[in-house]
Amino acid sequence: MIVTTAQLFKSAYGKYAIGAYNINNAEQTMGLFKGCMDSKAPFIIQLSKGARAYTDKRMIEAMIRAADEIFPDAIFAVHLDHGDEQTCYECIDSGFFSSVMIDASHDPFEKNVEITKRVVERAHAKGISVEAELGMLGGVEEDIVVEEGHACLTDPEEAAEFVKQTGCDSLACAIGTSHGAFKFKGRQSLHFDVLEKIKNKMPSFPLVMHGSSSVPQDEVARINAAGGKIQDSMGVDPNEYLPAAKLGVTKVNIDTDGRLVWTRVHREFFHDKPGEFDFRPPGKVFIQEYAKFIASRNDFLGSSGHLDDVRKAIKG
Numbered sequence: 001m002i003v004t005t006a007q008l009f010k011s012a013y014g015k016y017a018i019g020a021y022n023i024n025n026a027e028q029t030m031g032l033f034k035g036c037m038d039s040k041a042p043f044i045i046q047l048s049k050g051a052r053a054y055t056d057k058r059m060i061e062a063m064i065r066a067a068d069e070i071f072p073d074a075i076f077a078v079h080l081d082h083g084d085e086q087t088c089y090e091c092i093d094s095g096f097f098s099s100v101m102i103d104a105s106h107d108p109f110e111k112n113v114e115i116t117k118r119v120v121e122r123a124h125a126k127g128i129s130v131e132a133e134l135g136m137l138g139g140v141e142e143d144i145v146v147e148e149g150h151a152c153l154t155d156p157e158e159a160a161e162f163v164k165q166t167g168c169d170s171l172a173c174a175i176g177t178s179h180g181a182f183k184f185k186g187r188q189s190l191h192f193d194v195l196e197k198i199k200n201k202m203p204s205f206p207l208v209m210h211g212s213s214s215v216p217q218d219e220v221a222r223i224n225a226a227g228g229k230i231q232d233s234m235g236v237d238p239n240e241y242l243p244a245a246k247l248g249v250t251k252v253n254i255d256t257d258g259r260l261v262w263t264r265v266h267r268e269f270f271h272d273k274p275g276e277f278d279f280r281p282p283g284k285v286f287i288q289e290y291a292k293f294i295a296s297r298n299d300f301l302g303s304s305g306h307l308d309d310v311r312k313a314i315k316g
């Protein structure tokens, strides 16, 4: 059942975080739903601009609708990840999305406010909530490349002012993470001090953590043993998800880790069976492995086991 992101946030805030997983294809869709059903967790599906264009936006939407029928007990929201203004309007008008993210974090504060405010007005008129971003994360976000060293932490005062001026429903803040497999060189901890200050300024306001993949080192080692060359990778310690959730992080974005599972399964399969060319056997292995991975992340996030209470809260 597709629900609003606001409903999921209301149940989770301050207790646990909802996993927001990026998907692009049928195998990821099946694995994600299976993993969330196995762990009895509510979840958010995120679609990036790239994911919507990969096959066709109608294809990915149809896959999600089909999964909703295949797994009738699933409770989830559908969210646009890192949207520009036009894509936000398209998704708001589509009637399919629960929430959108307007990412104008690369613009100066005033312009970010101006753009975000316009999107909030259009979204709220249709009952859709808006995630905005303040402070730049490192790494690659869609077509925007933030040079290393230029990623800066969110200023708590500015965050409170931004939320007040824009009326956005949740805020992606920079607390030390970055997108991709190569996060914070040497340092492997979230800036809980910044998070605490933001929470003090905005108690009960849902915060979003981007760049949350844990980049499991055993996964990277297996990829490299099967012919890959991923070096200097570093992720977020998943044991920090729950402490962050208690400080208001209600949505935790994970994409890179899923790509690593895909790469490990396929590299190992074709490395071990060089004469093989049927893609279905590794595809089936991937679905199972991705489901296992998702269930394990939901355990770290604390969302596992919350499906029934969320269902009850939604039904009133």
Ligand code: G3H
Pocket (backbone or CB within 6 Å): 022, 048, 049, 050, 051, 081, 082, 140, 141, 142, 179, 255, 256
């Ligand atoms: O933050 C970006 C997400 O990981 C989506 O990546 O734009 O390559 O689909 P993508």
Ligand code: 13P
Pocket (backbone or CB within 6 Å): 022, 081, 082, 178, 179, 180, 181, 209, 210, 211, 212, 213, 214, 253, 254, 255, 256, 257
């Ligand atoms: P990762 O690259 O750490 O998986 O982050 C994904 C993300 O923030 C999507 O918006």
Ligand code: ZN
Pocket (backbone or CB within 6 Å): 082, 141, 179, 210, 211, 253
């Ligand atoms: Zn992101």
